[in-house]
Amino acid sequence: MQLTSSFKLNFLKQMLLGFQLSAVSSNNMSFHERKKAIKLSADAAIAFARGRTRWSQGLITNLSKNEKNKDVLKGLLGREYDELSKPCCNSWKIPRSKKILRRCLRMSSTRKMAGRAQHDVGKSILAKTLAKKRIQVLKKLVPGGESMDGFSLLDETLDYAMSLKAQVDGMRCILRTSEALNFK
Amino acid sequence: MEPPRSSGVGIDNSGEYSPEIAETLRFEEEIQSLIHPSSFDGSAAPTGGGSFTALLGLPANQAVELLHDSGAREPLASRIRVGGHPVHRPFHLPLDCSSAFPSNATLVDRAARFSVFAAEGSPASSSGRLKAEPQDSDSPPLDPIPTGPAKRKDTGRSKCDVRLSLSFKSQAKATAKKSKNAEENTDGDKLPYVHVRARRGQATDNHSLAERARREKINVRMKLLQELVPGCSKITGTALVLDEIINHVQTLQRQVEFLSMRLAAVNPRIDFSSLDSYLSAECGPVTVRNGPGGVVVDPSLWPTDATAEATRRLLVPQFWHIDLVPPQLQPQQSLTTWERDGAAHSQLLPNPTTSLFLYDPANSGNANVPHLTAKLKTAEDRALNL
Numbered sequence: 254m255q256l257t258s259s260f261k262l263n264f265l266k267q268m269l270l271g272f273q274l275s276a277v278s279s280n281n282m283s284f285h286e287r288k289k290a291i292k293l294s295a296d297a298a299i300a301f302a303r304g305r306t307r308w309s310q311g312l313i314t315n316l317s318k319n320e321k322n323k324d325v326l327k328g329l330l331g332r333e334y335d336e337l338s339k340p341c342c343n344s345w346k347i348p349r350s351k352k353i354l355r356r357c358l359r360m361s362s363t364r365k366m367a368g369r370a371q372h373d374v375g376k377s378i379l380a381k382t383l384a385k386k387r388i389q390v391l392k393k394l395v396p397g398g399e400s401m402d403g404f405s406l407l408d409e410t411l412d413y414a415m416s417l418k419a420q421v422d423g424m425r426c427i428l429r430t431s432e433a434l435n436f437k
Numbered sequence: 438m439e440p441p442r443s444s445g446v447g448i449d450n451s452g453e454y455s456p457e458i459a460e461t462l463r464f465e466e467e468i469q470s471l472i473h474p475s476s477f478d479g480s481a482a483p484t485g486g487g488s489f490t491a492l493l494g495l496p497a498n499q500a501v502e503l504l505h506d507s508g509a510r511e512p513l514a515s516r517i518r519v520g521g522h523p524v525h526r527p528f529h530l531p532l533d534c535s536s537a538f539p540s541n542a543t544l545v546d547r548a549a550r551f552s553v554f555a556a557e558g559s560p561a562s563s564s565g566r567l568k569a570e571p572q573d574s575d576s577p578p579l580d581p582i583p584t585g586p587a588k589r590k591d592t593g594r595s596k597c598d599v600r601l602s603l604s605f606k607s608q609a610k611a612t613a614k615k616s617k618n619a620e621e622n623t624d625g626d627k628l629p630y631v632h633v634r635a636r637r638g639q640a641t642d643n644h645s646l647a648e649r650a651r652r653e654k655i656n657v658r659m660k661l662l663q664e665l666v667p668g669c670s671k672i673t674g675t676a677l678v679l680d681e682i683i684n685h686v687q688t689l690q691r692q693v694e695f696l697s698m699r700l701a702a703v704n705p706r707i708d709f710s711s712l713d714s715y716l717s718a719e720c721g722p723v724t725v726r727n728g729p730g731g732v733v734v735d736p737s738l739w740p741t742d743a744t745a746e747a748t749r750r751l752l753v754p755q756f757w758h759i760d761l762v763p764p765q766l767q768p769q770q771s772l773t774t775w776e777r778d779g780a781a782h783s784q785l786l787p788n789p790t791t792s793l794f795l796y797d798p799a800n801s802g803n804a805n806v807p808h809l810t811a812k813l814k815t816a817e818d819r820a821l822n823l
Contacts, residue, residue, distance in 0.1 A: 288701035295697060362644075380676065387679035394686050404651075407658040410682060414665055417689035424696040431703050 256419055260302055264423050267298035267329065274328045293322055297329050299420045307405065308413045311397015351402075 271294025276282070282290070296316060300309035313330070316322050363374065391406060392398040395413050398406055655675075663669040663678055666685045672678055 284701055288698050291700050292694065292697040295693065383676040384679060387676055387683060390683050391679065391686075394683060394690070404654055404658065407655070407662060410686065411658070411662050411665060414662075414682070414686055414689065417686065417693065421689055421692045421696065424693065424700065428696060428700050428703070431700070435703060 256415060261419055261423060264298050264302040264419060265427070267301050268294050268423065268427070271295070271298055271325065271329050275325050290325070293325060294329070295420055295424055297326055299416050301330050303412070303416050306409065306412055307401060308396050308398070308409045308416075311395075315396055 272291065275290035275294060293316060296312055300312045303309045313326065317326060363378070388403065388406065391410060392401070395401075395406065395410055398409065401409060659675060659678055662682055663672070666678075666681050669678055669681045672681060
């Protein structure tokens with residue numbers, strides 16, 4: 254859908270820029286620090302290249318929670334940083350009250366239904382419980398997923414999975430070339 | 438194999454079993470965990486069990502009985518389908534449920550149903566489906582007036598539902614048979630009226646309409662996700678598809694971690710600034726040139742053209758003047774080989790080294806350019822061809 258070559262090149266550019274900003278090439282970082290810096294650059298780059306989606310905003314917000322990363326992020330994203338890190342917070346209050354409402358309605362409706370056809374209700378509730386568990390897992394996986402409802406969660410998952418694939422491929426490409434360069 | 442997920446969900450990645458056995462095992466474990474919440478150690482299951490019985494509003498033993506019945510009665514295949522579409526089951530909405538509504542609302546509902554079925558073009562057969570529907574002849578004259586308030590009631594209710602954004606599992610459904618020639622118009626949350634046409638034999642009261650709209654939205658999105666995740670299109674059932682999606686996303690995230698580790702392990706002599714300058718230089722022309730074969734729609738074939746070009750530039754050191762040499766290796770070849778991407782590239786590294794050594798940075802001159810271009814190109818192509 255949106256995996257154009259310009260998207261991927263953008264991602265590559267941003268990631269390399271992030272590498273430079275976090276000074277990955279210098280020798281005074283430990284292995285873990287370097288790995289974290291690389292991952293930070295990669296995540297920020299893919300979020301930046303994707304633009305303003307909810308998962309990218311959630312990702313940037315999560316990354317910004319660590320104070321040390323903020324400078325790198327700001328330098329990398331520039332003015333996009335403010336736009337990307339803001340809007341995740343204000344959607345928090347609403348789902349909570351929705352959850353309560355949902356629970357009340359669910360209980361009232363299931364009490365109504367429980368009188369009618371017991372085995373049907375059992376099956377459907379079982380199915381729903383299974384699906385609900387998986388939805389919860391998915392919410393934890395997708396960045397910023399806690400504050401999304403069912404539909405947008407699936408949309409964002411789709412988007413996020415495609416961007417992850419692009420990220421993996423880009424990193425693999427960089428890895429291959431750098432390893433090849435190393436053998437010179 | 439991968440360790441169990443830390444979220445506490447009792448799903449194991451049993452890769453050594455065949456898919457169906459794995460699914461049923463998973464389901465059995467989950468159902469067992471639901472039935473015996475006390476015996477499970479995970480964090481999610483006790484709360485799941487507790488809220489499960491609370492959901493039913495029944496005492497715990499009745500709920501367990503219910504589950505035992507449903508678990509014991511069903512054969513294997515239909516249990517797999519439990520996770521998915523309850524719509525496959527022939528449920529008939531008994532019309533005595535309308536006794537919950539006031540009496541004029543029953544007429545309104547019946548008229549609405551009838552008008553909907555008339556729109557379907559098959560009113561006669563539907564009358565046989567709805568149980569207590571003797572007065573078909575009475576309903577048509579009632580049509581024009583009550584359908585107005587009925588529709589408005591429906592849309593008003595469904596607007597409320599939509600605004601509350603109930604999740605698609607929130608209410609227990611009572612659904613009827615799906616017919617094959619049904620058309621459904623559903624839409625997103627934006628329009629004021631939710632136009633949902635009922636299928637044959639399906640209930641048309643407010644809750645079912647809204648739920649059906651919601652379910653259609655979910656199904657559309659699930660189909661898209663199924664196309665994305667490889668090997669998912671054959672699976673039926675929401676829970677299993679969600680399983681696969683979760684698996685896929687987790688795999689990708691782990692791959693990112695692993696790749697960042699490997700990149701960190703690479704000797705930091707790499708001068709990333711040079712790469713960056715090349716990429717920024719090539720960004721425009723590369724995209725233009727990649728018109729015919731390059732816009733990669735399929736995510737599995739990544740940017741063969743774009744990064745093939747970019748990496749060609751990367752492998753060439755800085756003080757070469759490289760006009761955009763047309764690729765000798767046609768993209769089709771690299772397309773097929775790119776798919777067999779794997780860890781096998783390590784075998785090929787000796788090849789580029791031997792031919793890369795041909796290039797001596799000390800005596801590069803523009804005179805050597807064409808000759809060495811060809812050699813380096815073959816080396817790079819070999820490096821990219823896995």
